[in-house]
Amino acid sequence: MPTAPVSARDRLVAAAFDLFDVRGFDETTVDDIAKAAGVGRTTFFRHFGSKESVIFPEHDDLLARIAGRLDAGDAASSDVAVSEAARLVLRYYVGEGDRARIRYRLISSVPVLKAREIASIRQYQSLFARALSGWAEDDVDAVLRAELLASAIVTAHNHVLRRWLRGEVDDPEDAFGHAMSVVLEQARGAGQGGAGETTVVVVRGGSTPEQVAAAVQRTLKGQ
Amino acid sequence: MPTAPVSARDRLVAAAFDLFDVRGFDETTVDDIAKAAGVGRTTFFRHFGSKESVIFPEHDDLLARIAGRLDAGDAASSDVAVSEAARLVLRYYVGEGDRARIRYRLISSVPVLKAREIASIRQYQSLFARALSGWAEDDVDAVLRAELLASAIVTAHNHVLRRWLRGEVDDPEDAFGHAMSVVLEQARGAGQGGAGETTVVVVRGGSTPEQVAAAVQRTLKGQ
DNA sequence: AAAAGATGTGGTACTCAGTACCGTACTGGC
DNA sequence: GCCAGTACGGTACTGAGTACCACATCTTTT
Numbered sequence: 115m116p117t118a119p120v121s122a123r124d125r126l127v128a129a130a131f132d133l134f135d136v137r138g139f140d141e142t143t144v145d146d147i148a149k150a151a152g153v154g155r156t157t158f159f160r161h162f163g164s165k166e167s168v169i170f171p172e173h174d175d176l177l178a179r180i181a182g183r184l185d186a187g188d189a190a191s192s193d194v195a196v197s198e199a200a201r202l203v204l205r206y207y208v209g210e211g212d213r214a215r216i217r218y219r220l221i222s223s224v225p226v227l228k229a230r231e232i233a234s235i236r237q238y239q240s241l242f243a244r245a246l247s248g249w250a251e252d253d254v255d256a257v258l259r260a261e262l263l264a265s266a267i268v269t270a271h272n273h274v275l276r277r278w279l280r281g282e283v284d285d286p287e288d289a290f291g292h293a294m295s296v297v298l299e300q301a302r303g304a305g306q307g308g309a310g311e312t313t314v315v316v317v318r319g320g321s322t323p324e325q326v327a328a329a330v331q332r333t334l335k336g337q
Numbered sequence: 338m339p340t341a342p343v344s345a346r347d348r349l350v351a352a353a354f355d356l357f358d359v360r361g362f363d364e365t366t367v368d369d370i371a372k373a374a375g376v377g378r379t380t381f382f383r384h385f386g387s388k389e390s391v392i393f394p395e396h397d398d399l400l401a402r403i404a405g406r407l408d409a410g411d412a413a414s415s416d417v418a419v420s421e422a423a424r425l426v427l428r429y430y431v432g433e434g435d436r437a438r439i440r441y442r443l444i445s446s447v448p449v450l451k452a453r454e455i456a457s458i459r460q461y462q463s464l465f466a467r468a469l470s471g472w473a474e475d476d477v478d479a480v481l482r483a484e485l486l487a488s489a490i491v492t493a494h495n496h497v498l499r500r501w502l503r504g505e506v507d508d509p510e511d512a513f514g515h516a517m518s519v520v521l522e523q524a525r526g527a528g529q530g531g532a533g534e535t536t537v538v539v540v541r542g543g544s545t546p547e548q549v550a551a552a553v554q555r556t557l558k559g560q
Numbered sequence: 561a562a563a564a565g566a567t568g569t570g571g572t573a574c575t576c577a578g579t580a581c582c583g584t585a586c587t588g589g590c
Numbered sequence: 591g592c593c594a595g596t597a598c599g600g601t602a603c604t605g606a607g608t609a610c611c612a613c614a615t616c617t618t619t620t
Binding site: 143144145159163164165 | 575576577578579
């Protein structure tokens with residue numbers, strides 16, 4: 115068979131991950147990647163603004179999807195909106211599988227990549243904060259509370275993702291649900307302190323009632 | 338008088354801030370900075386690993402001071418320790434005055450500097466998280482809660498610092514105290530399960546509300 | 561006082577990321 | 591057929607960052 119029918123962009127990403135993984139980030143030049151992908155150096159920079167960006171090839175897409183999910187939410191269901199938006203990111207990375215693991219290794223060992231990842235995460239966080247801030251009622255501390263919740267969600271997400279990447283968690287969706295319960299419990303707990311009410315938030319669909327029940331039980335016990 | 342008795346390092350920082358401010362970051366080369374400071378280009382890179390680093394000249398010092406303050410704390414006074422450590426950073430930037438404002442303008446307009454700042458902040462956050470995690474009792478969610486509190490503190494700090502940089506706050510120390518009260522109120526409020534309200538977050542769903550309700554009921558009864 | 565180190569410095573040469581610009585091949589539409 | 595839009599390759603350039611060498615000053619040792 116001749117050249118595979120994949121786009122130059124995909125070949126560049128594959129070649130970059132491969133070379134970075136076996137040879138290291140600093141030891142791999144953009145020329146190497148381009149040659150391995152069978153394209154010119156110019157083409158690399160046309161698709162990815164920098165050598166680091168090729169590690170996060172769908173970052174912009176993800177960002178847009180998150181913005182879309184947040185735009186679809188409203189003040190009444192803000193918790194659900196932000197939870198689901200964060201879940202979008204989690205699912206993407208989990209769905210990547212090995213590629214996510216290679217990225218994790220690279221990020222852990224190459225400072226410039228770690229900085230890049232942290233900056234990416236902050237973009238998500240800013241989207242969350244802006245959405246939450248827009249939904250909040252007029253309070254002196256509304257912006258602060260929005261930023262706090264946004265950072266908490268991102269922290270919970272990263273906590274779970276990292277644990278999954280290290281193989282410490284089997285079901286990341288489940289773990290994220292639990293982490294979010296911790297987050298929302300805190301945020302709500304201090305909200306207006308209304309007593310006696312019961313709030314049920316169904317974050318995501320796709321499982322059996324038995325699984326739901328088990329999740330609820332874990333949540334209650336975790337208290 | 339001959340050359341001022343300030344060190345080459347200080348002259349480099351001053352020259353860099355001056356040139357970045359009037360001419361812009363990208364339009365200023367390291368050669369320009371070195372020439373303006375009256376030193377060679379080599380000397381610049383000997384003091385600052387990169388062109389960005391000169392914007393955060395005392396970052397390592399600050400990091401060490403924070404680590405020191407956190408090491409001086411213990412589990413019983415963890416809230417005080419982290420608050421004071423964060424205050425260290427706030428005081429440093431506020432004490433810088435104009436330089437902090439120039440940095441803020443630069444960071445706001447130059448993406449690579451913004452990324453750098455965010456990475457710096459994350460280093461503080463990691464210090465907080467590690468300290469808090471070490472102080473926490475053994476809980477399944479101890480690490481998560483530590484990370485959440487660390488991110489909340491950093492978020493509160495940044496919130497106040499940015500407001501002060503924009504001139505929206507007169508007394509940053511006071512504002513930070515208030516922000517920290519919001520943070521700690523949330524963290525404590527949900528800590529040991531304050532009585533009265535009940536928040537249930539169902540992790541996975543997708544069935545009808547009736548099924549969820551039934552599942553919840555079974556869960557509660559089964560407990 | 562002389563030798564030996566430590567430290568800070570300047571200069572040169574090199575690699576490589578990133579940009580600008582130009583020419584070319586391949587599309588679809590008229 | 592022509593033409594516009596798009597994707598690609600090549601060349602040349604700027605500038606960040608590294609490696610290495612030479613020099614000057616200062617302190618310590620003998």
